[in-house]
Amino acid sequence: MRLDSDAKTARLKRIRSLSHLLDNSITIPGTRYRFGLDPILGLLPGGGDLASFLFSAYIIWEGAKLGVSQETLTRMVSNVLFDTVAGTVPVLGDFLDVTWKANTKNVALLEDHLRVAPANARSVNRWVVIAALLGLLIVFIGVVTLSFLVFSWLFRQLTGG
Numbered sequence: 804m805r806l807d808s809d810a811k812t813a814r815l816k817r818i819r820s821l822s823h824l825l826d827n828s829i830t831i832p833g834t835r836y837r838f839g840l841d842p843i844l845g846l847l848p849g850g851g852d853l854a855s856f857l858f859s860a861y862i863i864w865e866g867a868k869l870g871v872s873q874e875t876l877t878r879m880v881s882n883v884l885f886d887t888v889a890g891t892v893p894v895l896g897d898f899l900d901v902t903w904k905a906n907t908k909n910v911a912l913l914e915d916h917l918r919v920a921p922a923n924a925r926s927v928n929r930w931v932v933i934a935a936l937l938g939l940l941i942v943f944i945g946v947v948t949l950s951f952l953v954f955s956w957l958f959r960q961l962t963g964g
Contacts, residue, residue: 811869811917818865818913822906825858842900845890852890856943859883860936862906866913870926875916879909880935884942891946 826839841858844851863879871879886905890896 814865814869815914815917818862819910821858822862822910825855826904826907838901839904841904841906842897845897845900852887852947853943856883856887856939859886859906859909860939862909863936863939864932866909867927867929867932869913869917870920871913871916872920873927873931875912876927876932876935878912880939882908882912883939887939887943888946891950 824839825841827837828839830837841855844855847854860883863876863883866879867876882903882905886900886903889899889903892899
């Protein structure tokens, strides 16, 4: 599917806004440092990490629709993969969520690609994108399952049950 310039601009604006909301929408008073809803969502048990993951996957999907190369797609998926896996480490994972900003990194990668890619450059195949997102989903499910098992084991050890 070929997108006209207006459609590309609107799509890019939408994912920039989402990235800003997730990674940079809140300023820490008295500082220049910003964070977004992503680390806050990560604190919500159960669905918070899933919501963050889905928003990040959406940015990747939209980037693929805008015509990213396989190399750019791989880097975008790697950013989310690192954020997902490292984000499960207690305390350190929460700190990482505030500092890593995978969505901002991914929008920057997308913008760089769009700025330097020739108009006739081949974008990544849709099935490669689907496979990459399914792979990310499998890793996410595995990380959540492992976290649940570890916390269940710790709870049993602490309660004697």
